[in-house]
Amino acid sequence: MMTRLTLRRPDDWHVHLRDGAMLAGVLPETARHFGRAIIMPNLVPPVVTGADARAYRDRIMAALPKGMDFTPLMTLYLTEATDPADLARAAAEGLITAVKLYPAGATTNSQSGVRNFDNVMPVLEKMAEIGLPLCIHGEVTAAHVDIFDREQVFLETVLDPLRARIPALKVTLEHITTSQGIDYVANASGDIAGTITTHHLMINRNHMLVGGIRPHYYCLPVAKRASHQQALRKAAISGNSRFFLGTDSAPHTDETKESACGCAGVFSATNTLSCLAHVFEEEGALDRLEGFTSLFGPARYGLPVASQTITLEKRDTAVPYPAKIDTGAGPVTLFDPGHPLYWHVLDA
Template identity: 70%
Template structure:
């Protein structure tokens, strides 16, 4: 197979930031993706309907000319989130989901949830109205090893939460472990996004031969056995797994720093990487499900009608960096030749 035509994909987990960074990185997503779930962890975070509307306006203003890219907005869940405001934002179609960050779990998550009992009313409302919850599934207990935080979260928070509030539709974002894969397969009313970079790297890529800051992300990459479980899940065609790149731009000075920021910027070359990974597994036939069909189905949205075509040929060259008004952003290097390009 040297050509593959699929419905235009969506990205169900994307960081665009704001200001000059937004203007610099948005074209990299809008080039190939029709829609994206936009993360609300700005400073200050997007916590109200007014915040979401204003942020959406800034995104729309930054779109390239003639682009039909559609941002799908989210609210940042806090213990003070107003239920009436949340419900109203959903009713007018302003938001597609709500994002839950455990306080301190990742970039700009200080305003997140400290005590899950304090967001019970908000979560019950979401279950009633069918508003999905996107969740960063890691505990923040300093006594829990960073490589175990996803598995502990599943056992101590996610599973009890879902049992306590039946009907809550949860997306466990950027899963990184076999534990996460197994839990999704064993349950209903739950799905998971898988990132491009977690299909490619394990923790050795970050640490062996020196610290590689551009492979550092949260959740951190795990052992090879977990990466292989993610690849199997993503390529399986299972409707509960779909693409959420978690493409997260930081300028190089903030990545290459004594306390470097977490995040891999994959918006530019994601589709080439995915095609390569799926072909290696002999599963190109399921790529469309992962990128274009499973996500809309879980969110109860129509799949895109237009298509894109990937063509296989000589290795594709991507820029090493994207220049933005905020500074240069390094593009994720998958450490393998990429032979598929969008044509």
């Protein structure tokens, strides 16, 4: 039985760090284990220009505790007013790594997102020309579409036509939650990949709803049936380089989660690697964990694999993770997988 595993230092290809006091509170939780991370731009106001991205990157680096080694990979929030020239300059300067597409109203702070895709075609064409990846929150927001079907309908009515229209566009379908999403990314022609979150590998909608509503499992895209969870697990352990880790770790204070209209988001930065080792061990695939966490993402974004390594060790007793992370913005509940975790990251 394997009890120790050394990996190239992982990266997180989808994380929310927020801003201000929340940023200062949660950034160390990501930077402790991850060398780089794609930073989501859905602040209020959103990060829409190169100047916005530079300023946000500076705030992240100012909040990074002394002695921590971490590189934020910045993104721009795509709006119908995005300037293709500004975007291209930011990419040429190495200031941004990708652009994020939120359908308007799809998730937290997405009100400034895209409503009419015709209006962003010049930007997407410029991105295809310069090879800048588009990271997509793949859900439709039409009121008549059931929330559990939003991803599948997006694939059929938005993503497939969009990729046919601009076949050279480099697309990452983020936080896939359905077997249809997995099948699409695995089998589509062209330049496409997909991220999978920690929590979607560990929970399905029963965990959120059976026996009472558990608000800290509520996220968008919402967790689906157990059959979809199994499809995600199969993809994550497959060794297919189109699939890699994007935690979508998304902190909200307990006050905003535990309310009559609670916010969507699961905070998992602190215990993600323990959770993933648990999942991959359950699936008999610990030898493929490094590809998912550390190799496939850098290849996707044209970056070198980390030179540093981390080592995970399986304990005889459960790892004592805190229930909450205290931040200057308020307490944030850590993702609870519902069972003990025995894998932990050894201190360097």
